[in-house]
Amino acid sequence: MAEKPEPVRVLYCGVCGLPAEYCEFGPDFEKCKPWLLQHAPDLYPDLVKDANAKEADKLSDKLKATGFAPVSTGDGASTDGAASSGAPASKEEEVKRLPGGKIKKKEKPEVIIEKVVRNRRKCITTVKGLDLFGIKLGDASKKLGKKFATGASVVKGPTEKDQIDVQGDIAYDVVEFITDTWPDSRL
Template sequence: MPDTTDTESHATASEPQARHILYCGVCSLPPEYCEFGGRVKKCEEWLHKYHPEMHQKLYSDETLAANLSTLSVSARERAAKDAAKKEAKAALAETRESERKASSKVIIRRVERNKRKHVTVICGLEAHGLENKKVAKELGKKFATGSSVTKNASGIEEITVQGDVCEDVVDWLAEVYKTIPEDNVEIVEDKKKKGAS
């Protein structure tokens, strides 16, 4: 009769084991590969703050000295230049993104439907990193009214809220989404043209 304990231990030893992999909170790469993400300094600061043991392993003086000793002088200079270029490129992209957000307008229109019926139409939220569907749902709950996401004639998504809630939406955005500068929120009156009599 064969020994079953040997076959059982052999089966469990060959089964793949789950591994826990740490991902950087800045560039979303494993910390060993942060240098390829372009934001090495920020990645290192994040790692130092949230995972000091991993930071010590990757960025200790001994580790850096050992890594540098394996490179030639020209390779070291090239690596330093490449790192500086990537850092500058990432900083420029971040600056452009913040400038784009700062100049993006959120347009809130009061649209007349029938005689005294109005809807409030909001567009431009996605430029500030907001999801239209999520915001539409929140607006519907906040004002206890119908709220939906539609595409206008230009193909741009906009949120339509039943009722005239323009001023309330401005206040609500300032309160809930503080990332949108108040100067970037604009209210526009949009009346239906009356037919000639």
């Protein structure tokens, strides 16, 4: 004889009220994380790993504060801080790390030219970074507008820096014009 089917038991989040497996799509996933770690650790194993990593970081910070953290000797070996010869550890090169382990490079002044397509046919060419070379953006937009017989204006970009928007697809032609007009700018 066939077994009688059992009803499905659904675990609902105590914070947002959604089923636990849908909390990540809810409005307050950050608030739900502690509850999920305690009540449903098998649904989100990445949260458990992150929590363990944070605890390990806190422990290593406490060890560094007390002076028992390992210090690198430069040859790959390490000694604990109490056994060091009293010389301060060499300063590590200060580099800004971004999420995902990427390293942010020092910004070099450069001109960036982008083509943005709107309404499937119309294009806008944006020129960013001319002001880093001492070029007045108002004068540059006038010259670009005259050269290509199109509208050009100085606008604030998404990063709150000024850029030049030129109507039309002139991305390839504007490179030659900029290098001829202002030879010291790097594209």
